[in-house]
Amino acid sequence: MTIRLGYQMPKFAYSAPAENMFPTIVAQSREAESAGFDCVFLADHFFQVPTLSEPSRSMPEVYTTLGALATPTKKIQLSALVTCNNFRNPALLAKAVSTLDVASGARAVLGIGAGWFEPEHTQYGYEFGTLTDRFERLDEALRIITPMLRGDRPTLDGKWYHVENAINEPRIRDDLPILLGGSGEKKTFALAARFADHLNITCGQSELPRKLDALDARCAEVGRDRSTLETSYLAFVFIDENGDRARKLQHEFLLDLGVDLSTASEAERAAATDRMFCGAPDEIAEQIDTRVLEPGIDGIVLNLGANARQPEIVELTGRTLRTLVEA
Template sequence: MTIRLGYQMPNFRYSTPVTDLFPTVIAQVREAESAGFDAAFAVDHFYQTSTLGEPDRPMLESYTALGALATATEKIQLSVLCTGNTFRNPPMLAKCVSTLDVASGGRAVLGIGAGWFELEHRQYGYEFGTLTDRFERLDEALQIITAMLRGERPTLDGKWYHVENAINEPRIRNDLPILLGGSGEKKTFALAARFADHLNINCNTSLLPRKLDALDARCAEVGRDRSTLETSYLAFVFIDENGDRARKLQREFLLDLGVDLSTASEAERAAATDRMFCGAPDEVAEQLETRVLDKGIDGIVLNLLANGHQPGIVELAGHTVRPLVEA
């Protein structure tokens, strides 16, 4: 598995009728495929997250959407950034991702995390628990899921999950990749060192050197060669051939979230835009290279919150970023 360039779709608030919503999603993923993206990512939420808008904004169920995308694409890998472990019991999740792999001809990647958005848990009736609870559950889940994806029949009588000779058929392969997402230096990175093929990091860019040092330490603790764990960074990109138009899109997006860049202090501006990359293609490329890739990250997973649904923008982003991450 290699994911040097990924496209994430966390926003489905398009100015189209609902009947045109999924055709717009398909068009973006096909555009990403033709532009050289390695993977397309859904998000595993029932509500729009608090970081991107009001909870009642449109949100698609991830694995249903990916199943449909499997039949609409040919070569791009398909995943979720990231599956909330709390939403499905581990054997069911292993079955979901294995079925996606069969439907897509071997293009599925299991992207998984501990879960974090409490509102949707509470309102949908899922147990949220403490941070410790969620990571204990993720550890047990990964023990079960990894075994099932490898063709084993695990039995586990754990604190959170109980399985007995769990069977997972059919499978195309015994090496379906596992991607972990998060930025926790102790818990997330330790699980990534034990179980993952890929780690996607979502944090302020200024923290990346520290994060990579911590990842080195977690790999050393379990005797893993750090070079065998691929990394990527989740980037929020506002791009347009005209840099001023891109900056206008960023201002409007943040204003919708209650952040007015025109009146914000320097510290407030920095906090609001730290994970954002904005401007014309050459500006975005320079920002990604100096703020992310030069720190030692292998690849970029980007979203295009403001204009990714507009024809040509995903292609523009792909042609801008692909040369930066080619091995």
């Protein structure tokens, strides 16, 4: 598996009626595929999170949607960024992602994390629990899912999950990739060192050197060669051929979330834009190169929440970054 350039679709709050939503998702996925992205990612939430849109706006179920993308796309990998472990029995999740892999011709990636958004757990009747609870669950889940993806039949009588000789067929390969997502230097990174092929890191740009040092330490603790664990960074990108238009898009996007960059203090502005990259193509390339790739991250997963459906923006982004991440 290689994911140097990933395209995330976290928002589905399109103005069109619901019946027109999926054709838009297909069009975005095909455009990302044509633009040279390695993987298309969909968010796994039951409703929109407040950092992106109003909760009542559209949010399709992730594995139904990924399965439906297996036919209209041909090359691009398909994944959640990331599956909330709490929402699905781990053996069933292994079955679902393996079926997606079969349907897509070996293009599935299992993206998974411990879960963080308590309101959707409460609304849908899932136990949220403590941080320790969630990571205990994820640890047990990975001890079930990993062997099932590799063709083994695990038995586990755990604190949270129980399986007996769990069969997982059909499968078409024994190396379906596992991607963990998160920022926890102790728990998430330790699980990534033990189980993952790829770690997608979510944090402020200035934190990346410390995060990579922590990841080195977690790999050393389990005797893993750090170079065998691919990394990427999740970024919010505002790009336009005209840098001023890109900055206007960023301003309007944040204004909808209650942040006015024109009146914000320096500290408020820094906090609101810490994971954002904004400007013309050459500005975006320079920002990502110096702030993400030079510190040692392998690739970038990005979303274009402000203008993704504008003609040629996805293609422009792929053209801007493809060569950079392959260098």
